[in-house]
Amino acid sequence: MYHLKHNFSLKSNNTFGISANAKHYLTVDSPEDLILFFRENNPEKNEERLFLGAGSNLLFVTDFNGIIIRPEIVGIDLISEDNDVAVVEAGAGVVWDHFVDWCVERGFGGVENLSLIPGNVGAVPVQNIGAYGVEAESVVAEVKGIDLDILECKSFNHSECQFGYRTSLFKAVLKERFMVTSVIFNLTKQPEFHLEYGALKTEVLKLGKINLRNIRKAVILIRESKLPDPSKVGNAGSFFKNPIVPEAIGNVLKNNYPDMPVYHAGAGLVKIAAGWLIEKAGWKGKSVGNSAVHDKQALVIINKEGATGKEIFKLSEMVVKDVLKKFNIALEREVLVIGNQQASFGEPK
Numbered sequence: 001m002y003h004l005k006h007n008f009s010l011k012s013n014n015t016f017g018i019s020a021n022a023k024h025y026l027t028v029d030s031p032e033d034l035i036l037f038f039r040e041n042n043p044e045k046n047e048e049r050l051f052l053g054a055g056s057n058l059l060f061v062t063d064f065n066g067i068i069i070r071p072e073i074v075g076i077d078l079i080s081e082d083n084d085v086a087v088v089e090a091g092a093g094v095v096w097d098h099f100v101d102w103c104v105e106r107g108f109g110g111v112e113n114l115s116l117i118p119g120n121v122g123a124v125p126v127q128n129i130g131a132y133g134v135e136a137e138s139v140v141a142e143v144k145g146i147d148l149d150i151l152e153c154k155s156f157n158h159s160e161c162q163f164g165y166r167t168s169l170f171k172a173v174l175k176e177r178f179m180v181t182s183v184i185f186n187l188t189k190q191p192e193f194h195l196e197y198g199a200l201k202t203e204v205l206k207l208g209k210i211n212l213r214n215i216r217k218a219v220i221l222i223r224e225s226k227l228p229d230p231s232k233v234g235n236a237g238s239f240f241k242n243p244i245v246p247e248a249i250g251n252v253l254k255n256n257y258p259d260m261p262v263y264h265a266g267a268g269l270v271k272i273a274a275g276w277l278i279e280k281a282g283w284k285g286k287s288v289g290n291s292a293v294h295d296k297q298a299l300v301i302i303n304k305e306g307a308t309g310k311e312i313f314k315l316s317e318m319v320v321k322d323v324l325k326k327f328n329i330a331l332e333r334e335v336l337v338i339g340n341q342q343a344s345f346g347e348p349k
């Protein structure tokens with residue numbers, strides 16, 4: 001089935017809790033229904049589109065003057081299993097953390113470090129979500145969906161997905177063209193645990209044995225202690241990406257700021273903690289109107305109450321400007337800004 005609504009309020013469809021409306025809002029509960037809708041209604045070819053999951057990585061700065069499409073395709077199916085591997089398909093509308101729980105309860109490893117990341121399965125390969133030393137690309141075997149430009153079902157195997165740091169083929173070349181309808185995951189029944197990141201191993205050992213359940217519990221405990229719960233305080237997790245720079249630049253910065261956290265990021269490259277840069281630029285805990293940089297985690301911008309998307313965007317611009325001035329590093333937003341911010345604010349200074 002499909003349902004189409006008009007002038008639809010998105011306030012409860014984005015974790016920032018921003019008031020914005022969509023001109024058209026379509027929900028579908030199967031891939032066939034999406035194709036049916038497009039055949040029956042023939043929406044304007046150049047109408048702006050946005051695929052929406054749980055809205056946990058978006059910032060609406062204006063109303064959305066096009067069609068939002070939300071797949072509500074649910075269901076988790078075990079496709080095959082042997083002694084080593086379980087192959088599982090999950091619908092785009094499945095809540096990601098329900099999927100993680102489902103896997104952990106069955107002893108299927110690979111996603112436990114990604115516990116409690118908000119959002120739905122459909123966005124997982126798009127964003128190539130990551131946490132605690134693991135990225136979704138390590139378990140995604142195949143991504144199925146619909147190419148809306150030609151109204152055809154298509155699937156991409158792992159090597160075709162062009163995964164990168166919080167990006168993929170679906171976020172770049174096929175953005176707003178290919179809607180993910182389900183994802184096939186290769187999970188392991190002989191798990192290799194990834195406990196190198198931060199205090200994860202210590203937290204797991206406090207709970208007892210190293211196993212999938214305790215890793216999931218420890219990740220949840222750490223996340224709950226550090227990150228604001230979007231059901232209580234509007235936010236979209238990390239607002240900025242951790243910048244990746246050539247090693248030579250990293251070395252110069254490290255000389256000037258010996259306590260700067262720097263991580264290896266592939267041949268000749270290093271990753272710098274954006275939260276640290278923002279804190280040192282003096283922004284941790286600072287407010288602008290109803291928006292603020294979180295006082296525990298400077299990478300997160302929050303809606304204190306009643307903030308507009310424009311206010312939050314403006315705060316992010318001020319942070320970018322100050323980090324650039326102090327460190328000569330241009331922060332890039334991880335959150336997708338939706339709406340015409342140039343028209344709203346003029347050229348960023």
Ligand SMILES: Cc1cc2nc3c(=O)[nH]c(=O)nc-3n(C[C@H](O)[C@H](O)[C@H](O)COP(=O)(O)OP(=O)(O)OC[C@H]3O[C@@H](n4cnc5c(N)ncnc54)[C@H](O)[C@@H]3O)c2cc1C
Nearest residue numbers: 051053054055056057118119120122123129130180236237
């Ligand atoms: C408190 C908090 C903590 C977070 N922590 C992390 C973290 O540790 N690691 C991390 O990686 N992320 C994190 N995030 C960001 C967010 O949870 C992820 O990016 C998540 O995958 C977004 O899922 P969503 O369903 O909400 O997608 P949305 O925000 O609705 O959409 C995100 C992007 O994916 C596209 N998209 C969504 N569904 C589809 C689909 N079916 N087909 C094609 N495109 C689609 C959208 O068009 C958009 O470009 C955090 C967010 C919050 C609020």
